[in-house]
Amino acid sequence: xxxxxxxxxxxxxxxxxxxxxxxxxxxxxxxxxxxxxxxxxxxxxxxxxxxxxxxxxxxxxxxxxxxxxxxxxxxxxxxxxxxxxxxxxxxxxxxxxxxxxxxxxxxxxxxxxxxxxxxxxxxxxxxxxxxxxxxxxxxxxxxxxxxxxxxxxxxxxxxxxxxxxxxxxxxxxxxxxxxxxxxxxxxxxxxxxxxxxxxxxxxxxxxxxxxxxxxxxxxxxxxxxxxxxxxxxxxxxxxxxxxxxxxxxxxxxxxxxxxxxxxxxxxxxxxxxxxxxxxxxxxxxxxxxxxxxxxxxxxxxxxxxxxxxxxxxxxxxxxxxx
Amino acid sequence: xxxxxxxxxxxxxxxxxxxxxxxxxxxxxxxxxxxxxxxxxxxxxxxxxxxxxxxxxxxxxxxxxxxxxxxxxxxxxxxxxxxxxxxxxxxxxxxxxxxxxxxxxxxxxxxxxxxxxxxxxxxxxxxxxxxxxxxxxxxxxxxxxxxxxxxxxxxxxxxxxxxxxxxxxxxxxxxxxxxxxxxxxxxxxxxxxxxxxxxxxxxxxxxxxxxxxxxxxxxxxxxxxxxxxxxxxxxxxxxxxxxxxxxxxxxxxxxxxxxxxxxxxxxxxxxxxxxxxxxxxxx
Numbered sequence: 001x002x003x004x005x006x007x008x009x010x011x012x013x014x015x016x017x018x019x020x021x022x023x024x025x026x027x028x029x030x031x032x033x034x035x036x037x038x039x040x041x042x043x044x045x046x047x048x049x050x051x052x053x054x055x056x057x058x059x060x061x062x063x064x065x066x067x068x069x070x071x072x073x074x075x076x077x078x079x080x081x082x083x084x085x086x087x088x089x090x091x092x093x094x095x096x097x098x099x100x101x102x103x104x105x106x107x108x109x110x111x112x113x114x115x116x117x118x119x120x121x122x123x124x125x126x127x128x129x130x131x132x133x134x135x136x137x138x139x140x141x142x143x144x145x146x147x148x149x150x151x152x153x154x155x156x157x158x159x160x161x162x163x164x165x166x167x168x169x170x171x172x173x174x175x176x177x178x179x180x181x182x183x184x185x186x187x188x189x190x191x192x193x194x195x196x197x198x199x200x201x202x203x204x205x206x207x208x209x210x211x212x213x214x215x216x217x218x219x220x221x222x223x224x225x226x227x228x229x230x231x232x233x234x235x236x237x238x239x240x241x242x243x244x245x246x247x248x249x250x251x252x253x254x255x256x257x258x259x260x261x262x263x264x265x266x267x268x269x270x271x272x273x274x275x276x277x278x279x280x281x282x283x284x285x286x287x288x289x290x291x292x293x294x295x296x297x298x299x300x301x302x303x304x305x306x307x308x309x310x311x312x313x314x315x316x317x318x319x320x321x322x
Numbered sequence: 323x324x325x326x327x328x329x330x331x332x333x334x335x336x337x338x339x340x341x342x343x344x345x346x347x348x349x350x351x352x353x354x355x356x357x358x359x360x361x362x363x364x365x366x367x368x369x370x371x372x373x374x375x376x377x378x379x380x381x382x383x384x385x386x387x388x389x390x391x392x393x394x395x396x397x398x399x400x401x402x403x404x405x406x407x408x409x410x411x412x413x414x415x416x417x418x419x420x421x422x423x424x425x426x427x428x429x430x431x432x433x434x435x436x437x438x439x440x441x442x443x444x445x446x447x448x449x450x451x452x453x454x455x456x457x458x459x460x461x462x463x464x465x466x467x468x469x470x471x472x473x474x475x476x477x478x479x480x481x482x483x484x485x486x487x488x489x490x491x492x493x494x495x496x497x498x499x500x501x502x503x504x505x506x507x508x509x510x511x512x513x514x515x516x517x518x519x520x521x522x523x524x525x526x527x528x529x530x531x532x533x534x535x536x537x538x539x540x541x542x543x544x545x546x547x548x549x550x551x552x553x554x555x556x557x558x559x560x561x562x563x564x565x566x567x568x569x570x571x572x573x574x575x576x577x578x579x580x581x582x583x584x585x586x587x588x589x590x591x592x593x594x595x596x597x598x599x600x601x602x603x604x605x
Binding site for chain 1: 396398399400401402403404405407408409410457458459461462465487488489490491492493494495496497498499500501503504505506507508510511526527529530531532533534535548549550551554555558559563564567568576577578
């Protein structure tokens with residue numbers, strides 16, 4: 001649960017949060033005054049639960065995008081620390097630098113030893129500057145690939161956690177070949193002879209997400225978004241005004257249910273009621289169970305067949321007629 | 323090599339996409355008035371300043387391949403708007419209007435051809451069709467062209483001219499990057515040569531997939547080549563971009579191109595490369 005003192009509340013969360021605060025106040029009052037308020041509290045709690053169900057069952061695409069960007073949403077390291085019994089981070093691409101927007105390393109997940117790669121945002125301004133807001137440079141993608149080659153060499157499955165507002169658009173990134181770094185990862189990941197599971201845990205913006213997003217299973221937490229461009233980017237181009245982002249999110253069909261329907265992702269991972277930011281432990285546990293379920297299936301498939309199936313999977317994506 | 327010296331900096335992102343009607347054409351770069359027939363003979367390169375005019379897939383086919391050798395494949399693939407995408411007007415209307423206007427069905431033409439007698443499979447993108455954007459059909463046609471090259475065991479050429487992935491198809495467009503790259507990986511395992519030709523512009527998802535995956539990557543002079551567009555970068559970092567940023571010469575200098583080739587030499591240089599790969603060493 002996010003810390004109470006600096007809790008960030010989205011517009012549509014307000015009625016719920018107000019009610020929850022009222023309940024908490026009543027509890028305190030009951031305790032202090034010794035009055036019997038249990039019935040009233042129970043009634044309000046029931047109402048809160050009802051309200052949560054109503055609101056979260058009918059989220060618009062734009063509201064889900066906001067949840068995906070919630071400043072208290074769990075990020076890769078929050079998941080890693082809760083899911084893994086061991087994690088040793090490995091740094092650097094051995095070419096240019098260590099990209100802090102991608103964390104990657106040796107991990108143990110129950111019975112599996114895996115290579116784990118995740119995009120990492122910061123929780124506050126200082127941390128965000130350090131993490132470059134989760135926007136990797138080419139060296140981030142090359143570090144990820146270096147670790148994937150390690151996975152191949154020592155026959156370890158790869159798990160990637162995707163959460164990025166995009167690959168960084170900057171001078172250095174272009175000079176060092178942002179496009180080439182991403183393209184090469186797609187090229188190599190398509191044929192990597194070990195199981196790969198991709199989990200979108202927040203934002204999946206464009207090539208920046210796909211750069212670590214090719215695999216045998218693509219899973220997505222309930223309130224994540226994934227598309228070819230951010231809603232703001234799309235709105236700025238097609239509506240000539242970024243404030244049309246809500247419409248762009250609707251038009252591009254960016255949510256997990258959309259992507260399941262379009263046969264892009266394999267599974268939606270349920271989030272705690274109200275979103276992953278409401279309960280980190282539960283959120284991480286559900287993601288962990290989903291990864292384990294698929295890992296247990298994938299490790300049984302011989303590498304050659306795995307690669308064939310992966311090719312088949314991506315070959316089918318898209319819509320056309322002839 | 324005059325084109326290396328050209329220092330004029332433009333951030334105008336969309337130069338004219340088609341040659342205007344009339345007998346005379348004004349060079350967008352140096353202002354020279356050129357007789358249209360003369361420009362055509364010069365393969366749409368300004369005789370005065372070497373500016374490479376943007377040309378269509380049809381013209382590239384004429385420039386690159388032996389006469390009448392290009393045989394189109396998968397010509398009937400057409401777009402399906404599975405997202406029901408709508409901005410100011412429905413995507414499908416925009417698409418159909420473009421089909422009508424251009425006489426093309428999508429932003430890439432694929433086929434088999436001969437280049438100085440070498441059999442090749444080619445995919446030629448066309449900027450005039452929705453900015454050469456890559457949606458499902460472009461991805462699928464490129465993927466099938468790659469499979470064709472594998473089937474025929476002949477070299478693959480892809481000429482890119484594209485603003486990137488097509489927003490109107492959302493995630494489906496993005497996945498075409500993965501699809502085409504996966505196919506190229508299989509082609510590479512089978513040791514079939516792939517030559518990637520970059521023209522103005524090659525940006526976004528196109529660059530971040532097949533355009534950057536050639537065994538040989540060549541570009542026309544002064545083409546805009548990059549991942550993020552210059553305007554987005556400028557906005558993000560809040561400072562002006564260095565001269566020549568993301569142009570062919572800059573990309574070559576940073577190590578991501580094998581060569582820059584003047585349009586007049588394009589066919590001959592590619593033929594040389596194809597000769598090289600086809601050559602068998604004595605043993």
